[in-house]
Amino acid sequence: MRLWLLPVLACVFAQAGAPAWAADAPPGASSCTGCHASVKIADSVIPHIAGRKAAEIVAAMGAYRSGAWPSSVMGRIAKGFDDRQTAAIAAWFAARPE
């Protein structure tokens, strides 16, 4: 991921307090933050996923997609992403500050 961070954009992450959307966001990731806030919201019932281990996110997405984990909305969303896309999104969230 980090490899294709362009110099122009790298400075974003140096900025303290900058919102966590980033230009290296792989396709789909910026839509997840419509529900999974980039900055943690107190007592939100939607789980916070920024800073979570990539493997955990990949496992959750796989389980939602297959139906192994029951969900309200994640099953319907996870089915829109293949393994490669999911892995890229998971790595991106894992690299966000929690």
Place this chain on the structure above:
Amino acid sequence: MATRRALLKGAAALSFAPAIAMAQGTGAGRVVVIGGGFGGATAARTLKALAPRLDVTLVEPNAVYTSCPYSNGVLAAVREMSQQQFRYDGVRRAGVTVAQTSATAVDASARTVTLADGNRLSWDRLVMSPGIDINWTALPGYDEAAAQKMPHAWKAGAQTVLLRRQLQAMDDGGLVVMSAPANPYRCPPGPYERASLIAYWLKTWKPKSKLLLLDAKDAFSKQRLFQNAWTQEYPGMIEWVPLSKGGAVTSVDPSALTFVTDFARHKAAVANVIPPQKAGAIAALAGVADRTGWCPVEPVAFESTLRPGIHVLGDAAVMGAMPKSAFAANAQAKVCAAAIVDLLAGRTPVDPILINTCYSLVAPDYGISVAGVYRPDKGVLAEVPGAGGVSPLDVVGGYRGQEALYADSWFRTITGETFG
């Protein structure tokens, strides 16, 4: 896709050569954003976050934004107007210049925006997210004066307060009549959420009252979920009249609070007209709206197919299969901002994937949702097959209550992501 790429590149090469030269390698450049709603405020903040050296100006006449999402709860007196309101401090903190005025003209070839305060702004890229305007010529009898008697409340604010006041002043036993327009319009499930929450309020405070919903369509978003919930929660209170049963309203008579269809006249105690709509008026002035009243865009950077260099987001744009929602406007804005940063640096943006989810409350503790995943396909945003869909029809336990809680958290998230 090849054609689209060529078109994007062509546009960049022809009209934006100076901008590219200036922006390349420096991350600098000028972007003006018209409209500080879910699309525009998100786009402005995201642009600054991605490329801090960009000069970003947000043009928005109101000091306070009033959110339509959750405004149906204000009608049902489960929320107050103050909970719908957001200021632009977070947008300013992100480094965006906020010009508190309206855009009155756009010159696509000179690349300028003229403001109501007399100033003129230059841009390398223009983002427009002006939302909707009511199409005042589409429904005979329904003009701005009529909206004071038969409020639309489809732009939240004074109209929402007016409709709530009318409901509260109505005698028990009064008939509330609503009309819903043909597609496309802002927030496809919105009229049905509104009917539900008004019924919720009537059930407690005016239990002898009923609600008639006249519809210009034969089918609507989350239809079976809504209809099942109406039977269960509000038996006998909501009557939905589809197009094929004479639901299409052909004119209104505001002096008599009456809706006219081909078959009948319906007199209301309280009348809510959700009228036909079009892209915010500045879109037509800028030349980005077509004869339908909406703005065609390509599906990667949401650049106008009519005026290169101008990007249109949210309700104003024709986004293929994506509905007109706050969730969608926010998602499109983040994609558009990243694409603009790429374009200014001379790079080709990659094909995006977008999600939309619309939660609706049938009652404050009864939520349902529709979701979709979208990607560019043959020049438009199309649904990814096999993904998306609506909440299940049959559920056990606290499922609907849980979705209502998720909806509340979603509202807090999306307003935070938009306004900071």
